[in-house]
Amino acid sequence: MNPNTKQVRSPVERQFNRSYANGAWLLLRYLLLFAGVAVTLFPFLWMAASSFKEPKDLFDLSLIPSPATWSNFGDLFVKAPFGLWFANTAGVAVVSTVSVLVFDTMVGYVLAKFVFPGRSVIFVFIISTLMVPTEMLIIPWYLLASKLGLSDTYAGLLLPGLISAFGIFLMRQFMESLPSELLDAARIDGLNEWRVFSSIALPLMKPALATLAILSFISGWNQFIWPFIVLQTENKYTLPVGMVYFSSELKDNSGWILIMTAATVSVLPLITIFLIFQKRIIQGIALSGMK
Amino acid sequence: MITNTTQRRAAEGSKPLSLRLNYRAQRYLFIYLMLGIPVLYFLLTRLYPILYSFNISFREWDVLSPEKPYIGWANYTSLLEDEAFRKSLKNTFLYVVVGIPGQLAAGLFVALLLQNVKRLRGFFRTVYFIPYITSIVAVSWIFRWLLMPNGWINGQLLSLGLPAQPFLQSPDQAPYVIALSMIWQSVGFQMLIFLTGLEGIPKMYHEAAHIDGANAWHRFRYITVPLLNPIILFSAVIAGISYLQSFAHIVSMTQDGGPLNSTRTLVYHIYKLAFKSFDMGSASAATVVLFVIILAFTLLQLKILDRKLDY
Numbered sequence: 001m002n003p004n005t006k007q008v009r010s011p012v013e014r015q016f017n018r019s020y021a022n023g024a025w026l027l028l029r030y031l032l033l034f035a036g037v038a039v040t041l042f043p044f045l046w047m048a049a050s051s052f053k054e055p056k057d058l059f060d061l062s063l064i065p066s067p068a069t070w071s072n073f074g075d076l077f078v079k080a081p082f083g084l085w086f087a088n089t090a091g092v093a094v095v096s097t098v099s100v101l102v103f104d105t106m107v108g109y110v111l112a113k114f115v116f117p118g119r120s121v122i123f124v125f126i127i128s129t130l131m132v133p134t135e136m137l138i139i140p141w142y143l144l145a146s147k148l149g150l151s152d153t154y155a156g157l158l159l160p161g162l163i164s165a166f167g168i169f170l171m172r173q174f175m176e177s178l179p180s181e182l183l184d185a186a187r188i189d190g191l192n193e194w195r196v197f198s199s200i201a202l203p204l205m206k207p208a209l210a211t212l213a214i215l216s217f218i219s220g221w222n223q224f225i226w227p228f229i230v231l232q233t234e235n236k237y238t239l240p241v242g243m244v245y246f247s248s249e250l251k252d253n254s255g256w257i258l259i260m261t262a263a264t265v266s267v268l269p270l271i272t273i274f275l276i277f278q279k280r281i282i283q284g285i286a287l288s289g290m291k
Numbered sequence: 292m293i294t295n296t297t298q299r300r301a302a303e304g305s306k307p308l309s310l311r312l313n314y315r316a317q318r319y320l321f322i323y324l325m326l327g328i329p330v331l332y333f334l335l336t337r338l339y340p341i342l343y344s345f346n347i348s349f350r351e352w353d354v355l356s357p358e359k360p361y362i363g364w365a366n367y368t369s370l371l372e373d374e375a376f377r378k379s380l381k382n383t384f385l386y387v388v389v390g391i392p393g394q395l396a397a398g399l400f401v402a403l404l405l406q407n408v409k410r411l412r413g414f415f416r417t418v419y420f421i422p423y424i425t426s427i428v429a430v431s432w433i434f435r436w437l438l439m440p441n442g443w444i445n446g447q448l449l450s451l452g453l454p455a456q457p458f459l460q461s462p463d464q465a466p467y468v469i470a471l472s473m474i475w476q477s478v479g480f481q482m483l484i485f486l487t488g489l490e491g492i493p494k495m496y497h498e499a500a501h502i503d504g505a506n507a508w509h510r511f512r513y514i515t516v517p518l519l520n521p522i523i524l525f526s527a528v529i530a531g532i533s534y535l536q537s538f539a540h541i542v543s544m545t546q547d548g549g550p551l552n553s554t555r556t557l558v559y560h561i562y563k564l565a566f567k568s569f570d571m572g573s574a575s576a577a578t579v580v581l582f583v584i585i586l587a588f589t590l591l592q593l594k595i596l597d598r599k600l601d602y
Contacts, residue, residue, distance in 0.1 A: 029404050033411075036401060037418050039475075043433045044421070046443060050436065061446040103332075106325045116322050122330060129337040131589045133536055135558045136578040139347065139565050140340035163332050193321035222426040224539045225558075229566060240428035244542055256436060263429040274424050278417050281424070286483050 044267070050260035058256060072261040079258060081235050085242040086265070092157060092227075092238060093220035099162040100216045101209060107163075108171025109201055113178065123172070129165045138229055145230060152232045160226055167212050170284065174208035175201070211284035214277050221270055239266040341582075348575035355569070366576035376577065378552045379560035383535060386470050386556065390534040391527050393474040398481025398526075399519075403511075405482070406489050416486075420479035427476070431543035434472045435459060459544060462553035469540055469554055477533070481526060488522040489515070521595065528592035532585055538562065557581055 045063060051072055052065040076082040111123050141160055142151070150156030178201055186200045187193075202209070224240045231237055237245060243266070246259050274281060348366055350359045370376045405415055422430060437443050438458040445455040459465045492515065500510050516523075538558040541548055548555025548563075557577065565574035 026408075029408060030411075033401075033404050033408070033415050036404075037415065040418055040422060040479075043430070043437060044425075046437060047429075047433045059441055059446075061443055103329050107329045110322050110325045114318075114322050116319065122326060125338075126329075126333055129333055131586060132337060132341055133532075133578075133581060133585055135536055135538065135561060136344060136582050137337070137340050139561075139571055139575055139578060140343040141336075142565075143347075143571065144340065144343070160336055163329050165333070165337075168329070193318060197321075197325075218424055222424075224426070224428055228542070229562075240426050240539070243428050243432060247543075259432050260436060263432055267425050267429050270424055270426070271421060274421065275417070278420070282416070282420060282483060285423075285480065286487050 044271075047260050047263050047267070050257060051264040053257060055254040055257055072257050073265070075254075075258060076261055076265065080242065080246065081237075082242065082262065082265075084235050085237050085239050088154075088236060089221055089238040089240075089266070091154075092161075092223075093217045095158055096161040096220045097213055097216045099158075100164045100167050101213055103163040104167035104171050104212060105175075105202065105205065105209065106197075107168045108173075108175050109197055111168070112172045112175035113180065113183065113201075126165050126168055130169070134160075134225060138225060141226070142229055151230060152236065154236070156230050157227055157236070157238075161220065161223070164216060167216060170212055170215075171205075171208060174205060174211075178204060207280070210277070211280045214273065214281055215284050217273070218270060218281070344575045344578055347571055348579050350572050352571035352575070353569065354571060362572070366572045367580075370573060370576055370580070373573075375552055375555065376560055379548070379555045379557050380580075382466060382553065382555055383537070383557040385466055386473065386537055387531050387534045389467065389470040390473055391530050393470065394477050394481050394530050395523060395526060397474060397478045399485050399523075401478060401482040402485035402489055403515075405486065416483070419482055422476045423479045425476075427539040428543050430476055431472065431540050434468075434475075435544045438468060460550060462549075462551045465545065465550060465554045469537075469544055472544070473534065473537065473540060477530065481530070484522060484526055485519065488519050492518045524595045525592065528588050528595065531588050535581065535585055535588070 049063050049065055050058075052068040052070070053060065053072075054065075054067065054069050057065065107126070111119060137160070145151045145156040145159075148156075150159065182204075183196050183200060186196045191199070222240065223238075227238045227241050228244065231241055234245065239262070243259060243262050246255065246262060347359075349361055349363060351362045351365070352359050401419060405412060408415070439445070440455065440457065440460060444458070448455055457464060458468050496514050496518075497510050500514055505513070536558055537556045541554055541556055541559045542562075545554045548559050558581065561574050561577045561581070564570050564577060
């Protein structure tokens with residue numbers, strides 16, 4: 001193929017592109033886009049600014065706190081077991097991510113690369129569980145957890161999120177792109193099925209695994225309704241649950257500052273992760289349309 | 292590839308029959324071992340609980356009493372008579388009806404702005420996407436803080452000489468303010484979906500229309516929108532399902548679904564019934580109602596996805 005194909009443009013296309021790229025239109029576009037950026041980022045900036053303010057400056061409307069203070073961050077740990085909440089949130093996100101990675105890749109691989117009796121039944125069953133809203137499962141989960149003594153425990157908190165139907169769907173999509181000939185070649189070379197999976201398929205799936213890992217970490221970090229229901233002991237709270245707990249302290253101004261500080265600390269790690277891995281995250285979400 | 296298959300056939304053929312069967316057995320063993328735990332997991336944590344909640348919805352289920360008598364449809368009929376439930380259903384539909392068009396319009400607008408922009412494209416995409424990955428609880432608290440009677444937004448209104456607004460304190464404004472914060476959080480996601488869709492529209496369609504004298508609005512109305520139609524419908528359903536499930540916003544932005552129950556959603560009502568009144572029967576009946584509504588949305592979605600894209 002001619003390497004210059006891309007550069008060769010018809011006069012019509014050139015004229016068409018020019019009409020779009022003309023100054024005034026483009027300027028308007030950028031102005032609107034930057035206005036959108038302001039609307040998007042301002043709440044976060046205001047949150048961060050509030051977390052550096054002293055309670056007496058609470059209603060000062062300037063974005064740059066003066067004087068700025070770090071003491072609110074210390075207060076988080078004095079007025080609530082914030083360190084524990086942070087650790088719990090990270091722990092839940094990590095454990096559920098690891099579990100999802102292990103099981104979802106196994107199921108996704110088998111569903112994508114093997115033909116066997118019951119394959120479509122199992123696939124349809126797993127995918128159809130996605131239709132069931134978590135909100136509907138909360139009540140039976142709660143009753144069952146109480147019955148099994150899992151209420152207000154980490155095990156009870158983790159149990160519903162150990163395998164993700166969405167992740168299985170995602171991994172199956174990715175795994176279908178694995179060349180079957182390659183797997184067959186490994187089999188002929190005498191590798192057993194487990195080795196074909198673990199030493200041939202998995203290493204090729206690293207990008208997919210990374211995408212799934214990041215997505216499940218984010219949803220593990222942000223999940224709210226189940227932790228909110230199953231946890232009762234303050235020390236076991238995750239960050240979103242803890243923030244709701246803070247609302248009982250809203251009676252005075254320092255309550256608001258604490259909440260904004262807590263929001264800052266809980267949002268920052270995720271924004272950082274997002275900025276580092278944004279290509280993968282955006283790709284994964286575009287592929288699946290998930291939350 | 293042919294050589295691979297031939298080799299494999301040759302390899303298998305050269306083995307004694309027992310070994311070949313063994314290979315098959317090993318394969319099936321592997322398949323079912325890999326699937327065993329996950330399938331069992333989904334049966335126990337998804338299917339069984341659903342059946343369980345259908346069961347509960349037909350019983351008088353007081354957590355404290357050991358007897359859970361079967362009472363037929365009584366929980367459902369009592370829901371219909373429950374003013375707060377009807378209000379919550381109405382509010383939930385309000386979020387759906389305001390949220391879907393709001394999210395789609397905002398997302399499409401941003402995607403169209405971004406479509407032909409070359410410089411800073413990645414920057415804009417990244418920034419717009421940030422709200423989508425942050426926790427609903429954190430975002431809700433930030434909005435509540437901005438919208439306080441003496442908060443930042445009212446401060447700006449006053450400095451512009453406009454009257455301060457009650458926002459979340461007013462039953463007329465609160466639901467719309469909450470819907471707005473939900474839309475704000477999902478614009479980035481919607482933009483992404485539309486950007487993917489816009490990339491799929493061949494540029495020559497626009498060029499051809501341009502030669503024929505169609506202006507920008509005509510091209511948008513008669514080329515972009517019809518070709519995006521499947522994506523618009525698909526997104527509407529996805530968004531609809533997420534608005535139907537709103538809960539964290541209500542917990543964080545309002546006092547108990549107030550003022551005057553004006554913001555209380557179906558899921559919030561379920562939460563109150565189950566975990567404040569401990570009336571698991573009625574709460575489960577309400578979840579079944581939610582389930583049926585979401586099921587209808589999902590079936591609609593499947594039907595839409597089934598339709599072939601026709602250029």
